[in-house]
Amino acid sequence: MFISRAQLRKEAIDYPDVARLVGSEYQVHHMVWDLCTDSPTRSRDFLYRYRDDLVMPSFFIVSSRELSDTRCLFDIETKPYLPVIRRGQRLQFSLRANPVRTKRDIRGRQHRHDVVMECKTRLKEGSVPKYQWPGQPELVQVAGSEWLAMKGESYGFAIRDGDVRVERYISRAFVKPGRTRPVQFSTLDFDGLLTVTDEDLFLHALYFGVGPAKGFGCGLMLVRPIRV
Secondary structure, eight states: OEEEEEEEOGGGGGSHHHHHHTTOHHHHHHHHHHHHOSSTTSOOOEEEEEEOSSSSOEEEEEESSOOOOTTOOEEEEEEEOOOOOOTTOEEEEEEEEOOEEEEEOTTSOEEEEEHHHHHHHHHHHTTOOGGGSOOHHHHHHHHHHHHHHHHHHHHTEEOOTTSEEEEEEEEEEEOOTTOSSOEEEEEEEEEEEEEESOHHHHHHHHHHOSSSOGGGTOOOEEEEEOOO
């Protein structure tokens, strides 16, 4: 596996087709796909995190092969990704995820439920007056922390109360070419501390991601040792 940082070159943003790509969830996905795959028929075998908070858009990417920038649009730094993980290790982490719970309806069909909206639904169904609801930041913090703690059980890590900051709840939508119905999903950003409980499960999470919507910039967990 490899981990890369790819930053769009300043001169590239002036290209009309690149300017259209940036800002579109679907087109950004294809921009990363072009970097990571060696064939249009290959299945996705990479994760990425899109950073649009910098002067120039950039990506962190974990992939099974080195990136190939055939259009020379990016400055790329790549190195082998072989993290040494041990049980009980404490790590700093950053994650953008699509926070959903999967439930079955009375017909047995699976449906994904956004955890923040689900929290609001419970308040409504409990007849809690809206003026008594927690503020949006608190709802996001509580719902996101509960979701991540639950996910940690199957991904080989645990989090402690107060060790994780949850923010930037964003609803995203785009229409794929040839389709009329939009693809819709939400994201949360997590930053904080975790403890590794199972090194094999945790390595799998680092390589293959946490939660759904991985093809659209979710699921890549970036970790580093705690600085003393």
